[in-house]
Amino acid sequence: MFKNYLKTALRSFRRHKLFTFINVIGLAIGISAALVIFLIVDYDFTFNKNFKDGERIYRVVTDYAFQGEPFYNSGVCGPLPEAAKNEATGLDVVAPLYNLSYKVTIQAKTPAKFKNQDVVYADKTYFDLFPRQWLAGSAKSSLNAPFQVVLSSKQAQKYFPSLAYDQIIGKQVVYEDTIRTTVTGIVAEPRGNTDLAFHDFISYGTMNSMSDMKKQLISWGGTTSSSQMFVKLGTKTRVSDITKQLNAILLKNRPELNKPGGYKPTFNMQPLSDLHFNAHYGAFDTPVANKTTLYLLIAVASFLLLLGCINFINLTTAQASERAKEIGIRKTMGSNRGQIIAQYLSETFMVTLLAVIISVVLAPFILKLFADFISADITFNLLKHPALIGFMIVLTLVVSFVSGFYPALVLSKFRPVLVLKNQAYTGTNKTRNAWLRKSLTVTQFIIAQFFIMATVLVSKQIHYVLHKDMGFRKDAIVNIFMPYNIKNKGLKDVYTEKIKQLPQVDLVSRGGDIPSTNGWSSNDVTYRDGKKEIRSELYNKAGDENYIKVYHIKLLAGRNVQPVDTARAMLVNENYAHLIGFRNASDAVGKFVEFGKTDKRQIVGVFADFHQASLHAPIKPMAIFPQAYNSDGLHIALKPETAGGYEWKAATSAMEKQWKELFPDDDFQFSFFDESIAKMYTKEQQISKLLTWAMGLSIFISCLGLLGLAMFTTGARTKEIGVRKVLGATVSQIVTLLSTELVLLVLLAFMIVTPLAWYAMNKWIQNFADHTLISWWVFALSGVGMLLTALLTLSFQTIKAAIANPVKSLRSE
Incomplete structure (x- = not known):
């Protein structure tokens, strides 16, 4: 049975080479975009997911408010961790952390120096929250005394390249020429993606032995982002209870904050899952991801896939009358409706599978388009990303079903008696399918025009912010x-x-x-x-x-x-x-x-x-x-x-x-x-680049579908065109006749998308305290640009049909 399906599918592909090409390319672009975006989204959304009880781990942050405007700081005042351990209830673990950047000197026969390295002061509670495999030393004792240091495996190899881990224990590492530490432990690198990829851990007690650092630990009056605090809540503890307790501790030690007026610090709890996405607080040296951009990427991939599927549905249903006799003969020979549906779904599966193979080739090149705003760790490697293989399998099945189910349903409904009388595609069915194609075509151009309008406005705002007089000189x-x-x-x-x-x-x-x-x-x-x-x-x-x-x-x-x-x-x-x-x-x-x-x-x-x-x-x-x-x-x-x-x-x-x-x-x-x-506008520039990329691909896919429909329409009306020319119709009249319906669909899409685009762009631009105007020409330019693109696409086929010799046209049937 499958062999028969395969032979029939290949025969159909050879007979309709151009339509098959349009379907494959449209789906390949959408699928390759989906594969690349899956890698990007999966990379960011898997950050900090490998820690046990991660849903109960929080970072304590400090928020300020003045005249209704909020200000954010990822740190806390130095004494808070110790006070929370002694006075707050409902906390399983309190882990203080102090991060700085130090120059490093390695004491050896041949001393080695390293430029600024990120260093954190921590105690054993850090590893209670964020465990690592211990390659040497012990979590219980390695950070108990002042001037001890624990190194990650890569950092240990960097400082002591010729020594085994157990040989590194007891060696000296000097920070800032004055902080002389002894290596007491080596830990493995963290598993999975995490913002907590620290590599030099100096014992927290060391700070008490340094006068300038000790001041930070006892002052309730200042807050620095270097002083961090992580906590793990008890299983029945509510976040609001801890927040109240921590703020009560602050007011107890700073009673002047009870006075009205001014701005007051407030402690809040940031979930560990939010660490990688919250630009207000940052994530140490790891670039913070933007959820809006990630969701926009998902939307772009979904829309591009949808455009490819629409092309497939439109072109397949448009060709339904051409395959009616095949269906009639199959039913006469005993094929049931389920077998015919399986036949066409298998054809769709083959087209999708070919598109997936092409997308695997295209994906690495598309990935380079995102190189400016994605991590260098994101690569297209099927061996390193088994989840990607699973995603490809699911994507292939879903796209095959979405693209092929409706056409298969339509084709399998044809009745053999009517088919063999050439009456299979008349009346109600023809009208219903024509309206479906029109609706899908309008949807395509709504998506394409939305991307055009959004791209123009974002580019306009970026030009505005980069060229506005901000009150100072910027150049030279x-x-x-x-x-x-x-x-x-x-x-x-x-x-x-x-x-x-x-x-x-x-x-x-x-x-x-x-x-x-x-x-x-x-x-x-x-x-x-x-x-x-x-x-x-x-x-x-x-x-x-x-x-x-x-x-x-x-x-x-x-x-x-x-x-x-x-x-x-x-x-x-x-x-x-x-x-x-x-x-x-x-x-x-x-x-x-x-x-x-x-x-x-x-x-x-x-x-x-x-x-x-x-x-x-x-x-x-x-x-x-x-x-x-x-x-x-x-x-x-x-x-x-x-x-x-x-x-x-x-x-x-x-x-x-x-x-x-x-x-x-x-x-x-x-x-x-x-x-x-x-x-300062990197995020906006990234969104602009993403929208430009999405706009180009959506226009390309939409125009491919438009060209395919134009080819089918002109082919189906070959005799009509010949008769009209014989009766005196001019080339321009025939071009207008063939183009009018599809142009009206583009204009209808413009009327629908304009208010939707205005609403979305108005919401986005409110993120700026000072912004450009949403000018009428943004929409006019988008509409005219899409209309001209559609006319140019249609002209290739309609002019060719209009100038054809009517004698050949009348012989074609």
Whole structure:
């Protein structure tokens, strides 16, 4: 039976080569996209899934709110873990974690040095939550005493390449030239994908033996993302109960937070499953995945598969009349309806299987399209991804069923008596199937036009954010951050002076962060004016007298900071001047703002507002302090580059040369400010690229289907075309006749998709505090573009049919 099905299918494929090609290519594109997207989605959604009782593991995070706007920090104040162990109930495990970056020196006959390595301070409770196989040492004792260190297997081989694991135990590893540790354990690398892939574990008790670190452990007043806390809840413990207890502990140790006004920290619980997806808190050094993008990828794969299936259904049902006699003869010879359905489902299966084989070849190339925003660990390798083979099998069966079931149902209904009288495809059936094809064609062009509209708008918004005046200069500025942990602080001054002497440099500022960044630092401040008291959060940056000059930040009132200013002078932005009640910026000059009970600082100048973060966020109250002497950032304005010149490249090369002379143990890194701004919109640029890719493929698949329908329509109306030409119809009239119905379907799709696209895009663009307009031409351009594409596709077949010799047309039947 199967052999007969195979021979019949191959015979049908040879008879309808072009239609088979269109079906195979349409399905192959959709399936290859599905395979690639499965790899990407499976990679991200399997993060942190290999830990026992993972659903009961949480990271404690700190949230702030000021004037209704939330702020997020992945860390907690240093004393909280110990206090939670002693005072909170319902917790099975409390695991503190403190992560930093250190230079490493290996004490051996031939000492080895390694540049900054990510290091965590932890105790044995960490391995209670996130177990690893112990290759040497013991989880019970390896992190009990100060100055002990546990290494991962790869890190151990990196530090001690010629030694076995048991030989590494007892060796010395020195961090930052002062933290001398002894290796007490070696653990295997974590299984599966995880954000917790740490490799240097220094015993948590070591921090108590270091005065500067001990301060972090006893201060309730500060929060840093370096200080992390993971907990495992008891089986019957509710998250809300733990949250209440932790916040009660905070208020007990910071009673001033009970006062109204200002912004208050609040502890919340982040599930382990959320760690890899929450950009507010981050996931250590692992790039955070975006669930919206992943769901968009799934939608793209589903739509592309749907387009391929629609092509198959349309073309198969359109050809139904051509295969009617075959069905009639089969039924006359004794075939039942089930056998005919099986025949056509087997044909669909063969087409799908061929498409899957082609998609396996295409998938690695499509994977490269995503190379900019996926992990290098994602590769198309069937041997390494057994789940991919299972997915391919399921996908083949599902696509075969979805594409083939309805056509098989339609074809198997034909009655032998009517078939052999050439009446099988008339009346109600013909009308019903025509409406189905029209509906499916409209669906195709709804999907294609939605992708066009979304792509145009996202591109428009990206152009807007990259070219909008954000209140500062962006071009020709280089940012360098000097090492913060060097002993000889004077080297920073030396390096700064050397940079100033470079001939390509126009102006240099010593300061902290760049004007616009997703990171932030702030203070809770109070302004008092008689009876009026205004508590607020004030963002802060450090910069010398050249800071606002380098970035062309406009000074509205007062004066700039000066080298002779003490730490009590500051500049504030216009936003803060308005917040404390001054309509005119000049009226705020000379006023004092309280930073705590004893620290008062004077406003000496007011500068124009600029965006301190991406356009997702509104402008906030901000100050610039003249504490540049304690800052590591260099903000370097370059002179204009001549056409075709290499002055900027020469400048950065000279900066690197000076760096290596003064900071040989640290990597030289620099960035252009305009590129840093562009990186703030990486997610939007990725979505734009994804939509462009999806738009191109959806248009291609839709046009393939449109071409196939046009070929079938013109073929079925060959005699009609010949008669019309004999009666005097012109080429343009015949082209119009053949094209009108399909063009109307494209226009109907445009009318349906426009309000849907507007709603979706309006929701997306609200993520930006400052955004472009959703212009009418976005929809008009999409509609006209799709219409022209459809007309161009149809013209190949309709013009060919219209100019054909009518004598040949009338002989064709």
